[in-house]
Amino acid sequence: MQKDAEDFVGKYLKELKENNAAVFVGAGLSRAAGYVDWPGLMSPIASDLGLDATKETDLVALAQYHLNTNATNRHQLNQLLIDEFSDLKGPTENHTLLARLPIQTYWTTNYDRLIEAALEAGGRRVDAKYTNEQLAITRRGRDAVIYKMHGDIEHPDKAVLSKDDYERYHSTHAPFVTALLGDLVEKTFLFLGFSFSDPNLDFILSRIRSRFTQHQRQHYCIAKRRSRQSKESKAEFDYALIKQELLLQDLLRFNIKTILVDEFSEIAELLRTIEHRYRRRSVFISGSAADYGSWGQSATGEFMAKLARALIEKDLRITSGFGLGIGEAVVTGAVQQIYSTRQRSIEEQLMLRPFPIGISDPQERDRTFKRYRNELVEQAGIAIFVMGNKNVGGKIVQADGVRAEFELAKAKGLYLIPIGSSGSAASELWNEVTSQIDVFFPRNTRTIRPLLKAIGRPVKDPNDLLEPLLKLIDCLAKE
Structure with missing residues (x-):
């Protein structure tokens, strides 16, 4: 195991033992289970607009463009969520490994219920939060809390999708912002399947950095090292490597250290190592x-x-x-x-x-x-x-x-x-x-x-x- 990975495993184990560990799950983990990622979700919307979702970097804007041209009617967006996320797919090995660790706090921007399914399969009592009102209610006997900051598939009309949703988030979902801000200060997070392009998270991380310039808590992210794609020129690949390196350096501003792996399968290996060492x-x-x-x-x-x-x-x-x-x-x-x-x-x-x-x-x-x-x-x-x-x-x-x-x-x-x-x-x-x-x-x-x-x-x-x-x-x- 490489030195940075070994260092991460040791320090995250210490946080697990002291009940200070949390996880933030992004779309990458759900994609491995067979669900679409954001480009896949927005593909039909982009097509209707005469655009190509694979060429767009601001996918939130695509949802807004759609609403702008449809008199703010969300029906098609809601139907897309239902069509893509209603199928009950099974949790991946990574979901199962996370559920077996003694983690009590889970955050996600995903609409699906893969984390809930993995936790419940392991006999854990889950308290899922995806509305402001739910934050004030505690499920009796819970041993895991899931904060779904962008909503749940059962309520597609309330999902955070468009620019309007994001821009109003800090007023419409202020309790979630406060809760996440507190957890990021008090707990050590592991980010998985996350691209760090979410404007909400970027805003909250920036607030933490401005308040705790010299005393930010250490967080970690596991990500795949950029590999050369088929039909990608060497110049394009070199450009992508530079961009990834700059992103990783930028994350250090928020005290998020990235552990790079060559294959996605190595993420499960790291999680298995953590579980093995914790259990022993x-x-x-x-x-x-x-x-x-x-x-x-x-x-x-x-x-x-x-x-x-x-x-x-x-x-x-x-x-x-x-x-x-x-x-x-x-x-x-x-x-x-x-x-x-x-x-x-x-x-x-x-x-x-x-x-x-x-x-x-x-x-x-x-x-x-x-x-x-x-x-x-x-x-x-x-x-x-x-x-x-x-x-x-x-x-x-x-x-x-x-x-x-x-x-x-x-x-x-x-x-x-x-x-x-x-x-x-x-x-x-x-x-x-x-x-x-x-x-x-x-x-x-x-x-x-x-x-x-x-x-x-x-x-x-x-x-x-x-x-x-x-x-x-x-x-x-x-x-």
Whole structure:
């Protein structure tokens, strides 16, 4: 990864962790889903006017010219929006990746509902704002807000399209201007699919620059490096490169740093890297115990509490289903460490979800447990498996739930750390992982191999496993 991209990933991750990250999505992301961009939308309008939309740079003016020649009748413009954006196209991979990140604030100039669809598919509760009145209303339990500053496809008559709409925007949509101004001051934005030709955004960025000349917040944009088009002369291509470079320099006035990629697919790679690195700061602990083996309940509890304390001390987040015989010790250690500093809260660093064991219907219970496990596992990047046994009719058997969580974590690409020394299901899983270390840990295998083997050897005192286990987690968390 190039240095500027690596720098962006690291700094944006920090903002995500501190809940200061936001996204601004432009038409480029919707175009990848099959929707038209502005030239495509304005093409029939331009044709009626005797113009060519591909040759025009001021596409907002085309909509105004149309209104000027049609006595301000918006019917054709409204119909164009309905025709082009009513089809329910699916979100792109980039939409899905953005929806999986812990971002709560989304801004867009798009009329479609791709962001909403991606967020809702991920189980998030969306509060969409596209009228002034909606800004004063909060949807209960929301975990994502989408500000659609140019309107929504369901209300094409109110969409911002023409010069008149843009020129009056700061009076007709003043609350949106105020809200965006505040977010740009307080949050770090990532601009995607945006051309920076929107006059509204340009005006707001200019106001921020005039007010905060020396103290603007850092923002980022990911854009494709200009490539030579077919039938484009070298002189035309060189001219386009100069123009792009000048635009990128101009964006620096607003403290927007652009990360250039050679292919659009690299945008998804960057977003996947951000998601991967964010998730690996969360550790999922899977395990249960009706029989503590040679360690005994007291030593096992002490070990799990120390492990939980160490994870919190490393500023990692713990997620767990509060497994029988294991979960209580995890909670004890985590809470003790969290309360040892005033800079941390339980909500930020510990997510526990005891399984609802009171569901009598077997099919309903299986469906609920599957969804429960999925929501727990998908938030983490590292999974630890300890023991894994239960009492069935007076007989100790391996816990099938631990195996299910292992398979789910493997499918979702988590780093898998079975503590083989603890026995039961974890021992079986450890054998499976160590027999294919290069498959489960394709990078840094030489460092990981001895650490993984160390947590599988028999020990009388489980605390002896803490050093190699924590070294292994450190290695994976920084990879």
